[in-house]
Amino acid sequence: MKYWSAVAAFLMSILAIPAQAQSPGVTATEIRLGQSMPYSGNASAYGLVGKAMLGYFEKINKEQGGVNGRKINLISLDDGFSPPKTVEATRKLVEQDDILAIFGTMGTAPNTAIHRYLNSKKIPHLLVTTGATKWADPKNFPYTTPGMISYQTEGKIYARYLLQKSPNARIAILMQNDDFGRDYLEGFKLGLGANAAKMIIATQTYELTDPTIDSQLANLKASGADAFFSISLGKFSSQSIKRVKDLDWKLTDFIVPTSSVSIKGILTPAGLDAATGIVTSSWNKNVADPTWANDAGMATYLKFLKEYMSAFDPNDSSMVTGYNSAIIMTEVLRRCGNDLSRDNVMKQFASIKNMKLDMLLPGIEVSLSPDDFRTYKTLQMMRFDGQRWNLFGQAITE
Template sequence: MLTGKKLAMTLIAAAGLSLSTQSASADKMYGPGVTDTSIKIGNTMPYSGPAAAYGTIGKASAAYFAKINAEGGINGRKIEFISLDDGYSPPKTKEQTRKLVEQEGVLLMYEGLGTPTNSAVHAYLNHKKVPQLFVATGATKWGQPDKFPWTMGWQPSYQTEGKLFARYVLDNVKDAKIGILYQNDDYGKDYVHGMKDELGDMADKLIVAEESYEVTDPTINSQIIKLKDSGANVFFNVATPKFAAQAIKKVRELEWYPVFLNNSVSNSVGAVYKPAGLENSKDIISLQYYMDPTAPETQETEAYKKWAAWMKEYYPEGDMLNTFNVYGYLNAQTLVQVLKQAGDNLTRENIMKEAANLDFEIDMFLPGVKIKTSATDFYPIEGMMPVKFDGQRPVPIGEVVSLDK
């Protein structure tokens, strides 16, 4: 039995403990989907449909989060990654996103794949003030913090890439006549807009033909025939993996040998060049910002060995030649950095604040490439390197460049 002085000391200690507990609790600020032990993250990905080749990105990111969870999570919290198939269909993306936000109660949406699909939920997520982070698309509109403060891209913008390709043509191709194949949506049009912007007054003279395709088209053969017949000696291929592989096959079948420029979203040995034929893909020029896992010099680096060990342990069924598995690995690390910086303030508002306060490098980026954002700069990556496929792997043919260089 406690009496007098002992009882008073016990009550004081209890009060102190209570205040301490309340203070510690007050330091924690949680948004939807967050507890002391978990953080719920939402994602849509085309595991089926015309862009299913990209599905491995979602699987790679899930595998990286599994690694983080196995190591104890982030500040003691495990990532609960809920990734749903949208088939690269905007109506399905709307349905799945609403399910994740309104039923699953995720803290944020992360790495949704595709320009048309993300466009379908762009306004909705900003209206609901749900972070739409590091979308797997380079559309320029993902970097408009004044208009859409809850959306941020990740990879270099398509317009930036289109401008860099235009510079390559101006610097390296004499008497260029450019033919363009592009997907008929914001993704494809962004690339074309970027190229035309950089060509400036010469655009109308240098671009001799443009052909578009729909994602529902079975093939793009007729478009390739028209582009060849235009007399183009430069072919700018703005297509997702399925159609990029078709384009490569058809170009070679027609015995057409233009300077072949391939957008980075389809610069993959495993997902595009192998299906199209390695010999058919020889001499294709692209741009990249992270290491190619098929390159012998990459495989000698500590960064690659670390990535390969992770693949073997956490994603053993994944293709070691597929660059999209590097993409998912790198993108996931960017989100992990944001969550680490957020600490115990895991509100949606603070997530966006930390996403706009990044400055770091990641293993498997090319030298000179880094993640850097600010409150007015929602484009995390802006440098790229020109490469040419030699029949086995992309080989560098220049330094990392950006529009300010």
């Protein structure tokens, strides 16, 4: 009897161990995550977000042996910022590569294309690199979480800024014709409140397939507007900044979204002189700002760049986005321990409270709950002086 009891106990122990280890994308030595990024196409400047994520996981694997004894393998595919290609890449990652979770995929339209598919399969769709409001909807889409501040929140903050600084502004808006653009516009109008109808005097849209936005900018200038909100991405952000200068459009206020702050990827192609004076916001520290010269978090980040991202310009803020999200993802996996089931991944994500990151501005933390998946809720305004971004005013929380 003792012999058979021992055999039974042994067999039960063998069966019990893989029960956790056999989660999709998980082996005894590896955790597989997947994503698609715009390494080519109109939004290729943002591909650096994915490269920073890859670099951070390389750091964790090399310096710490991964997480809880398992190395993180992020399979990062190029989708060219094309939703059909995102669908193709995501299906490959899920159905062939057998990933645990989709992490950090870039863009509103690409993520929209895979939103229902991933939630229907109960696959974590984490820290998407887009700020559409719909990503923070745990009631209807419990497996999707945002990795950026809500576009609506950001739009509201810009509206409040204008109401205080230029209450009589005549505002022109260029808007990408998708959920990205509509979310910003909705937040901006909500922030302006009853003033929206009289202050917004012209709106033009563009499609991601448009070669240029020259005609839209010419029409907006002709409206007589003295304030401009360019709700644009990638090359269209660069084009809008350059074209405003080429048209000699005299603006009192020129606002761009947080996705347009990259000096190398967005402002330099437009011309740094053309970008001088534009305003945006941030939740991150700026590498070029001497304020952080002796900051411990900045020192840690710069060390990471030197050792794992040395081929890239340290001033490119896209890398900070990837770095922050990779840190949060690593912490989620660490909290999971040996229970790397997809449901536990979501549970551990929602349990994060008061998490500080190396590159977050003072007073900004990551706090989540099962009912609130919004990763960031606070912003601070900043202005470009021709060489670097400068913070001004106080941080604003919605």
